[in-house]
Amino acid sequence: MQEAVALRVGLLGFGTVGSSFAEVLAATGADVRITRIFNRDVERKKSHERAKFVGAEVKWTSDATEVVTAEDVDVVVEVIGGLEPIEGWLTTAIHAGKHIVTANKQLIAYRGATLLALAAEKKVHLLYNAAVAGGVPVIPGITQGLSGDKITRISGILNGTCNFILSAMEKGAEYADVLKTAQSLGYAEANPSADVDGFDARAKLCVLSRLALRAELNPDEVPAQTISTVAAIDFAYAKELGCTLRQVSRAEVAGGKVHARVGPMLVPKEMPIAWSHDTQNMVVTSGEFGGDVVFSGHGAGGHPTAVAVTSDVLRIAAGAAAVRFPATASSVDGDVTAPHYIRFVVADQPGIVAAIAGALAKYNVNIDSLLQHRGYAAEKLPFVVTTEPCLRSTLERAVAEIAALEYMLEAPLVLQILTSDDHATD
Amino acid sequence: MQEAVALRVGLLGFGTVGSSFAEVLAATGADVRITRIFNRDVERKKSHERAKFVGAEVKWTSDATEVVTAEDVDVVVEVIGGLEPIEGWLTTAIHAGKHIVTANKQLIAYRGATLLALAAEKKVHLLYNAAVAGGVPVIPGITQGLSGDKITRISGILNGTCNFILSAMEKGAEYADVLKTAQSLGYAEANPSADVDGFDARAKLCVLSRLALRAELNPDEVPAQTISTVAAIDFAYAKELGCTLRQVSRAEVAGGKVHARVGPMLVPKEMPIAWSHDTQNMVVTSGEFGGDVVFSGHGAGGHPTAVAVTSDVLRIAAGAAAVRFPATASSVDGDVTAPHYIRFVVADQPGIVAAIAGALAKYNVNIDSLLQHRGYAAEKLPFVVTTEPCLRSTLERAVAEIAALEYMLEAPLVLQILTSDDHATD
Incomplete structure (x- = not known):
């Protein structure tokens, strides 16, 4: 018989992020256990190199409904992505009284208002720090640290793939070549449209707008301009203007409307937004009282995203039971x-x-x-x-x-x- | 008779930060009211230009004990600073069941472990986001967003006064002149030792070490090197080495010890830490799984610090009652x-x-x-x-x-x- 744990996790998806979550969660030493895992082709996933980070007693299944309503699941962690069938599964889970942690930006952008209202009604947590900027804690920063300010504008580098492509082009690479490199490194899909045409960044911008600007936007209404028409010559001219090129996502409240846009823009080299290189993400919030605040780091990848997911799970665990990380008295060595x-x-x-x-x-x-x-x-x-x-x-x-x-x-x-x-x- | 409010605040200190807090809190429109204010020379403070942001029914007093045990106070906000008599007042307040929000880095660095333990025992909140990096939400970022990572190093620009001085020296100013400018702008005290000799930054570094490295340090054990011996010639040589000079605070876990140090260091211009200018603060956390995360913004000043204090108060209010900022459906204007x-x-x-x-x-x-x-x-x-x-x-x-x-x-x-x-x- 298993010993009691503070929190039991049902995991939907054991790909890059899901398996990294298992590893990162295990490394915390927290009293939280993965009890069930849904994935297609369970037998293949059981032999995944990171399967060692989940206990032998975990129940694998290729039927998600076995996870979202299970008695031995307190929180459902969803790292699959997309709207359907995920929305239905998570709705079922909330009705069954499960907390939700998700990395799904499309779901939160398009269905977040409905799901958050349902979660509030059912008195469960719905956390999604991993949905925007992966391992960069911009959502806790905004919701916990800047709630006292009136944020009027968000500017961001919200798509690591586009930033990788445009950073490489800044150094002289051609669009088609660097897109192929991004695809071979797993940064870009075979069909790169969601990234390069701005649909991924647009969903994230709408998630941030809800939290920072307190404005509920329809992502489909936000103009998204592709980066695929940017050429080497544009970097040469941009340089002459003291600028570089980045895919920028911006939303600003003015006159009762939200002005929002995603697309390649010329960025003066002295602006923080020009500092992001490779797959880095960055968010700059502009507040009436606090001024500009910059958040930057790894916006994607298994481990950084898993840090955000794990932190959300620990936050729920801290509410459910005493999961504490006491500081230990430590001697200081001032040498270096x-x-x-x-x-x-x-x-x-x-x-x-x-x-x-x-x-x-x-x-x-x-x-x-x-x-x-x-x-x-x-x-x-x-x-x-x-x-x-x-x-x-x-x-x-x-x-x-x-x-x-x-x-x-x-x-x-x-x-x-x-x-x-x-x-x-x- | 007053109408009931979600949360009643007793404010200790109505100087720059305290009066800015009154303004920022009023601007949120939240159902939170300042009921009592302690300050010396109450009559002078009542005519402060920001006194208009507190209601006419607020009770002013020059006796702090009237605030910390008052029936009509749910949370004590302390923005005075220093160890004594503050520690005694806040201890009394916690025993009286009051939540605490403070901007006091020295108190949290030197007495935080004791006060946090007492607050946990008495089941009250003790929040102090304003104690480090003012308006930059690095504490919520670390505690809420990065708790799942193993942070092994913190590097930061934690003292805006030193950054102001060294940024100005980078542009050619002499130390003595720019110190005088900083003093005339209110950035530096008449006796600038706490800033320039690193004691202020050292306290903040110890607060961050407790949260990020989970290591409880004695601030007095952290070597602090003064910036007052840095001269123009050092910037000239640093430039030749591709560097600039900044007061850097660093703490790193290695081999069961914490290696910590505060002082002027040469910073290569391509490192994020070199990006901070003027009074800006910056914190870079390095995590085993999430890599480097950068937080940057205004580290001091009345309004940015007040944003951090207000955000903490709202977090307590959200737990005490329903203080919500619902997002409103907004139309998008993609034009610019x-x-x-x-x-x-x-x-x-x-x-x-x-x-x-x-x-x-x-x-x-x-x-x-x-x-x-x-x-x-x-x-x-x-x-x-x-x-x-x-x-x-x-x-x-x-x-x-x-x-x-x-x-x-x-x-x-x-x-x-x-x-x-x-x-x-x-």
């Missing part, structure tokens, strides 16, 4: 292994570099570069040494020796140089 | 007034520009620039016209006429040019 910048100010004389290099070598600190700008007086000469990654505490011992040299006019300034892959080490 | 880019491909011949300019003029569309790169064959010549802001629908009618000209080889491509101040117009 990183490249460093050291600025010296000296009264110049022969032998200084040799003395500094010698002191650093004594502590096994390797010099990466030596920088000296012209135009400073020799009596008070600033120059810089950068190091290869080294332990800060070791470096400071070496610098303390150097600081004692008689021609040092100021205490040397030691600064860490951030790198995108630096890590603390023990 | 903006500058546009039009790319033509023509078989070149005399008179084309005149024809295009004439067609645009007929619709009152003004040309901003005409771009033509060299090196294309005259038989298939691409060139670009950019327009001043115009209504898209009008522009498309003009372009339809132009598209019918016999030397047009392709349908002209019309793209909106984003501007930082463009707005939908009616």
Whole structure:
């Protein structure tokens, strides 16, 4: 007999996102268990490499109705997508008193108002953070952190496939070639229309409009312009205008209407929206009181999307029972292994570099570069040494020796140089 | 007699943030009322320009104990700051069954574990989204949206004053001058030590470490390096290294320890952390499954901080009663007034520009620039016209006429040019 758990999950779909959810949920160590999984071709899915992340006692089925009304399911997690037959299944689940977590943007964009009203009536949660911008918590940010503001505009990079294509074209690739690459990497479907023609981004924009602008839109009314007519020449001209090209989704409240549009636009390089590269997503909200807030990160992919789904499940679990992640008292290590910048100010004389290099070598600190700008007086000469990654505490011992040299006019300034892959080490 | 409201607020502090909170709360239209306000020198505060945002029936007092135990207070909002006497007041309030919303980073960093445990025991909410990064919803993002991930590192720009100073120095200002400017603008205190020496950022880093890394740190153990020794020469050398300088706060879990540090660091210009300018704040979380997520926006100031405080109050109100912001069905207007880019491909011949300019003029569309790169064959010549802001629908009618000209080889491509101040117009 199974022990009691805080929350039991019925999972609809064991593809990339569903199997990643099983892995991410297991990694949390939370008292939440997947009890049932629906997928077509159950036998093939049972041998999926991530099937090891669900317990042996899980019940696999190719009949979704066995999941959505099951006694041993508290929350239905849906990661299949599309309107039908999903809407019917989730409606049945809500009527059966199940909470819902879904990553389905089309469903929430087109049927969200109805489903949310039904969930409120039946007093169950319907959470869908994964439906927009995958692993970027823009929905909790808006609903929990910005509910006090009056948001008047949303601008976003909401489709990672288009961003991948346009970022690659920015670097010189041709549309047809990069679309093929996107398809081979699994970023784009064989029929790429939903992505490149803007229908995917449009659905997400409508989900955000409901939450941020409190405006219920019909996605079909939002103009969507394809990116497929953008050519290399447009990037060349855009560059000349100080811009790049991105598929931008925008909605703004003005004069009692919502002005909304999705399509390729020229974006000045200094605007945050131009910062998104590859498959990244970004959302910029503009609030009357709080100004612009930027959210950015991985908008798609199994693991980032699974993080959003898992976080929703944990939120429901936290309401249902005590699923807590207490912080543990931790000792601080202020040391770091990183490249460093050291600025010296000296009264110049022969032998200084040799003395500094010698002191650093004594502590096994390797010099990466030596920088000296012209135009400073020799009596008070600033120059810089950068190091290869080294332990800060070791470096400071070496610098303390150097600081004692008689021609040092100021205490040397030691600064860490951030790198995108630096890590603390023990 | 007053009508019943969903939630009654006792406000501690009616300075910049407290009075902004009164304004922002009133603007939400939520069924939440400020019933009591504590401040020194009540008579002066009553004549504050934002006092109009609280009802005439509010009870002003210079005795905080009259607020924290009052019968007509459901939630105590604290926006004064500092450890004492605040900790005592809020402890009393929790014992009296009041929910707490605070913007106090020092209190949450140093006493948060104790206060949160007490709040859990007394079954009241203790929310503090405003304590880190002001109006940027990084705490809801982490706790609600990323709880499913294993976050291993936080990097941030957590002190707007230091960012203001270092951004200005990047453009050539001297430290002493820009510090004076920051003080005259109210960004820095007369004694700027808490900001420039990293103590403010360190407290915020510890608040984030508890939530994101689930590690309880003693702020006093985190090394904090001052920015006051950074000089213009360091920006010159940093630039040569492809970097800029920022006050960076970092904490990372590795080998069972937390490696943490606050101080000026060299930041490569392509890293998101280099994007923050002026008083902006930024937090980058790095998760095992979700990768890097960026949050950015206004980290301080009365209104952005008030948005965070108000959002917390509304979250408590939503639990206490039905405070909902239903989305209203809205019509979509896909039109936009903006500058546009039009790319033509023509078989070149005399008179084309005149024809295009004439067609645009007929619709009152003004040309901003005409771009033509060299090196294309005259038989298939691409060139670009950019327009001043115009209504898209009008522009498309003009372009339809132009598209019918016999030397047009392709349908002209019309793209909106984003501007930082463009707005939908009616």
